[in-house]
Amino acid sequence: xxxxxxxxxxxxxxxxxxxxxxxxxxxxxxxxxxxxxxxxxxxxxxxxxxxxxxxxxxxxxxxxxxxxxxxxxxxxxxxxxxxxxxxxxxxxxxxxxxxxxxxxxxxxxxxxxxxxxxxxxxxxxxxxxxxxxxxxxxxxxxxxxx
Amino acid sequence: xxxxxxxxxxxxxxxxxxxxxxxxxxxxxxxxxxxxxxxxxxxxxxxxxxxxxxxxxxxxxxxxxxxxxxxxxxxxxxxxxxxxxxxxxxxxxxxxxxxxxxxxxxxxxxxxxxxxxxxxxxxxxxxxxxxxxxxxxxxxxxxxxx
DNA sequence: CGGGTGGGTTCGGTGAAGCGACTCGGTCAG
DNA sequence: CTGACCGAGTCGCTTCACCGAACCCACCCG
Numbered sequence: 001x002x003x004x005x006x007x008x009x010x011x012x013x014x015x016x017x018x019x020x021x022x023x024x025x026x027x028x029x030x031x032x033x034x035x036x037x038x039x040x041x042x043x044x045x046x047x048x049x050x051x052x053x054x055x056x057x058x059x060x061x062x063x064x065x066x067x068x069x070x071x072x073x074x075x076x077x078x079x080x081x082x083x084x085x086x087x088x089x090x091x092x093x094x095x096x097x098x099x100x101x102x103x104x105x106x107x108x109x110x111x112x113x114x115x116x117x118x119x120x121x122x123x124x125x126x127x128x129x130x131x132x133x134x135x136x137x138x139x140x141x142x143x144x145x146x
Numbered sequence: 147x148x149x150x151x152x153x154x155x156x157x158x159x160x161x162x163x164x165x166x167x168x169x170x171x172x173x174x175x176x177x178x179x180x181x182x183x184x185x186x187x188x189x190x191x192x193x194x195x196x197x198x199x200x201x202x203x204x205x206x207x208x209x210x211x212x213x214x215x216x217x218x219x220x221x222x223x224x225x226x227x228x229x230x231x232x233x234x235x236x237x238x239x240x241x242x243x244x245x246x247x248x249x250x251x252x253x254x255x256x257x258x259x260x261x262x263x264x265x266x267x268x269x270x271x272x273x274x275x276x277x278x279x280x281x282x283x284x285x286x287x288x289x290x291x292x
Numbered sequence: 293c294g295g296g297t298g299g300g301t302t303c304g305g306t307g308a309a310g311c312g313a314c315t316c317g318g319t320c321a322g
Numbered sequence: 323c324t325g326a327c328c329g330a331g332t333c334g335c336t337t338c339a340c341c342g343a344a345c346c347c348a349c350c351c352g
Contacts, residue, residue, distance in 0.1 A: 012246030012256055013176050013239055019250075021172070023340080030159050039299050049341055054300065064249075075349045077298065085249055091271065092245065093159055095237040100158030103210075103231055104165075110158055125237065126272045126281060135272060169309075185330050195310055200331065221318045223329065 019063050020089065024048050024056050026096070029082070029089055032066060034112065034143050037079040065089070082138070090138035094123050114141045165209050166235065170194050170202050172242070175228070175235055178212060180258065180289050183225040211235070228284070236284035240269050260287045 020026050027046055036045060042053055057080060060066040065086040071079045094114060101110050115122055117140050121131025129136055166172050173192055182191060188199055203226060206212040211232040217225045240260060247256050261268055263286050267277025275282055 011173075011176070011258065012243040012250070012252075014173060014246075015250040015252075016242040016246030017172060021167075021169070023167070026163060026167070027157075027160060030157070040297085043299095049343095050300065051302080051342095052340060055339095075298080075347090088245055088248065091241040092238055095241060096162040097158040099234055099238065100160075100162030102234065104158070104161040106158075106161075112157065126274065128272065186328085189330095196331065197311095197333085198309060201308095221316090221329080 019065065022056065024052060025060065026093070028056055028060065029065065029086060030093055032080060032082050032086070033090065033093065033138060037081060087138040091127055094127060098125070112143050112145055114143050116140060117142050165211065168202065170198060171206065172239070174202055174206065175211065175232060176239055178226060178228050178232070179236065179239065179284065183227060233284040237273055240273060244271070258289050258291050260289050262286060263288050
């Protein structure tokens with residue numbers, strides 16, 4: 001996103017957007033939350049160019065949002081996982097999703113939902129479970145298609 | 147942000163980002179929340195190009211995130227205000243700001259803070275007031291420099 | 293040996309963002 | 323009446339990020 005960066009801005013939001021505000025970055029984080037971890041799967045799911053994907057993954061790993069970890073040797077293959085820092089972007093994603101659902105609903109209803117593991121409730125506007133009231137985060141929710 | 151758009155994606159987050167994911171869009175919304183409403187002030191505060199600013203404002207007004215309203219005649223001058231839809235982006239901004247503060251703290255501390263009007267508490271991770279526990283939103287908080 | 297797979301790198305073209313200058317309606321000071 | 327000024331854009335050129343597609347390489351499998 002940053003042609004010329006936002007460094008004139010002394011603002012937490014601007015600093016956050018310098019890292020995750022580039023095109024594709026938040027969608028990548030979203031996909032990792034959804035359980036997508038491999039290069040080829042990102043290409044296929046997002047329709048992102050390989051070269052841009054390489055750049056974004058490098059950036060996100062460099063910033064400590066994602067972690068690159070080998071999942072096999074011979075040949076060496078890597079997967080990308082969320083770090084704690086990346087996991088803390090979960091509230092941003094949830095609120096973006098809620099906003100999108102509210103104002104640009106898809107005819108079929110929300111295509112994927114984040115639900116409280118076990119209880120099955122959804123996060124409300126304060127990230128509390130609509131069913132049992134527990135505070136939700138990336139750790140105690142799972143994403144379900146349809 | 148959208149060279150080629152995210153329409154292959156059936157996802158609330160992608161739909162939201164199609165509207166507010168372009169470079170500058172969220173920073174514009176942030177500034178309107180901060181009380182900046184005029185073209186020249188956006189140019190000065192953000193360092194955004196006039197032509198890009200024109201395009202972004204048109205887009206955001208077209209999507210119903212901002213409202214363009216004359217504040218004087220002779221000559222006619224307009225200001226840009228948040229709609230209810232725009233105000234609902236507040237949680238996204240707050241969580242982005244919290245994430246930025248946590249991971250990229252500025253030496254001086256948060257340069258601006260959103261505080262509960264009257265009480266003076268800040269929003270916690272669940273958008274509740276740290277001081278009195280009240281649920282916070284765009285309406286009952288104000289932004290304070292330093 | 294020949295094809296397949298995962299994970300990239302390289303490269304030319306395009307369109308969006310950047311930079312600066314110009315415009316236009318109107319007000320105001322002298 | 324003239325010239326300076328202001329807010330809010332528009333215009334034209336340049337530059338750089340993104341796209342698409344091809345290519346590469348290590349390794350496996352038959």
